Amino acid sequence: MDCRIKSGNDEIYMSTAVSPLAPTNVPELAPLAGVRLATAAAGIRYKGRTDVLLALLDKGTTVAGVFTTSKCPSAPVEWCRAKLKGGKARALVVNSGNANAFTGKTGRSSTALTAKIAAKAAGCKLDEIFLASTGVIGEPLDATKFNGVLDMLAHDAAPGGWHDAAKAIMTTDTFPKVATATVKLGNAKVTINGMAKGAGMIAPDMATMLSFVFTDAPLPAGVLQALLKSGVDDTFNAVTIDGDTSTSDTLLAFATGAAKGAPKISRASDPRLKAFTKAFRAVLADLAEQVARDGEGARKLVEIIVDGATSKKSARRIAMSIANSPLVKTAIAGEDANWGRVVMAVGKAGEPANRDKLSISFNGIRVAKSGARDPSYDEAEVSAAMKQPKIQIKVALGLGKGRDRVLTCDLTKEYVAINGDYRS
């Protein structure tokens, strides 16, 4: 069921139907030592829903972050980048409904005012405040709306409430995205809790990839940054919805260090971090996959595996060329194993490829080999496989050992409706 809501001078297309690809088992997230959460409806843009999240972080919390590569980043992205140098965080403020992007000087003063209100509410320094905004771009964000609201949230903040937090940061998302892992660090049990919002890699107007990951492990900012940087390569950076990159993409990680008895770690290469690193990546991978599962208008989760490339980098480029091809994506929406379009996308990637060595499979059924149709494949079997909600396209180039994997979704009429019909 869809509805239109009137907001400002835009009509916004909102789908109230949850993506058919939403995870069926949503984990419970336990409270995490050192983190207290609270949400409120501040009326930034949406009516009748929460749109502000405050996360209070205990003293000693370290922070790391990775951001959009856009040359036109939002004001909150610039704020976080600057504050990351200090490596310490005491509060995170996230609002949905307005991205505070392309808002010029007003944008910068708006982040400064939000941070000032938050620092007063949290009782900390300006440099310990982190900000993220998602929603419409180009509209000034009235930071005075946070007046009073953040004081109230700081008062109410409590352990737990992760699902509510994940809901408050949604825009065109159809379900809240959370993930959790617990793992041993030394002899201590530490927890990693994360949330994300996506709906695209993304639509800067109504969506933006934001993700926040928290752990009670005691990690210096430098170690956390190294974990985050290496962790995103094969998770968030290997997901694309429409090839569009937001001005606001933000992934922040916070380590409170409040887990009892955990050893202090000073280097990312410390062998005691092995299990933690694996669990941390699993949380990132889980959240990233949920972003693909909630791609705007998505009806199919698409996994693209390229192997036999001359390098991993080359495999990534070819996989992304396939993942971003409107023709491949519409064919999948139409449940057609259109390997001709996959050949096209391989060919246009500009990477080494030999047509006559290519083979292509859909959900494990090889449809093309040695540069031509595989004469042995069974059309009925492939047709049945294409009706599955998850489609795996595997391309074997036969040139070298480079391998990579990316996730995307199909391109449906609903994507066009969400992104074209939002205005009367």
Place this chain on the structure above:
Amino acid sequence: MDCRIKSGNDEIYMSTAVSPLAPTNVPELAPLAGVRLATAAAGIRYKGRTDVLLALLDKGTTVAGVFTTSKCPSAPVEWCRAKLKGGKARALVVNSGNANAFTGKTGRSSTALTAKIAAKAAGCKLDEIFLASTGVIGEPLDATKFNGVLDMLAHDAAPGGWHDAAKAIMTTDTFPKVATATVKLGNAKVTINGMAKGAGMIAPDMATMLSFVFTDAPLPAGVLQALLKSGVDDTFNAVTIDGDTSTSDTLLAFATGAAKGAPKISRASDPRLKAFTKAFRAVLADLAEQVARDGEGARKLVEIIVDGATSKKSARRIAMSIANSPLVKTAIAGEDANWGRVVMAVGKAGEPANRDKLSISFNGIRVAKSGARDPSYDEAEVSAAMKQPKIQIKVALGLGKGRDRVLTCDLTKEYVAINGDYRS
């Protein structure tokens, strides 16, 4: 009105409605000395329509060509590339319905057999035959279907018949594309006649950009190649429908030299060629624009002008990033001057850009300046402008003197239908 036709094991979505962006004045193309045309319905794939074009070229005709950059080109592209070295042409055979791409060894033997049949029919050498195919990829092309057909066409070939020729090469095109120019070369009047098929840059399954340009000017193959190479930069290479690149894109130019009294030209830099070069580019530009006007599902022709970039190359990359952005294209389909998405596309291009110097106009109305919304623009005026069938997006970067222009179209639900619903 749409209909589905059953063909092979695919159902193909065909729109019988002509694009609302089709040119209203279709020029008459006069016969061109040295060129005779004929078309036939050979039943390659479609029923009840012509699908083969034979162009016979008088002795002395030179040839030049530019092709797809795909690493997985079709068999006819490989054939033409090899034959171009001789610089001479006596016949062009084009078929629609089957692209003879990704057909392995069968594809190569199929082009060889087609050329053999054509050479016998035209009474010339194999090296003087040029081939192009467009349509489904991965299906073997049965070249024996040309047996008899090409003999008949060689017998029937006559001056004129340009519209019929342009129709025979169509796939998902909704109108045939022709352009013509006459110009003085020395004291002689020479003519340039061209045709194209498109519907995408692009869809290798059902579309592929093919274009053939003929002139009676006496130009050596090297001169023709130089004209073609410099001519495509700002015409065919500045058009994108969906960013997907065909395995078969082919643009061939033929110079019969049959114009009476024209001076022999031996260098592309000959000043006598100035007017001809301009007219030649105008024909290419006209055909390229028609390809954008017939983009699959297109309802808006979109011209993107980027100026103030650090170089023309940088301006081109930014313009292409905007032109290929699904979010920009869906917003235009929705008649929204969504400059926030234009900022996003500028930002993701990876080229130098300073958010706070950016200004953006839609159809001459400035909506953003100095990195923020232009406070003086009139919403009602912009809304009215967005209802026009042609939308110009102008982005001024304010950094340097680099300027470029590309053409594209909007992204509609019909694009998804054409490319996703073709199969039951």
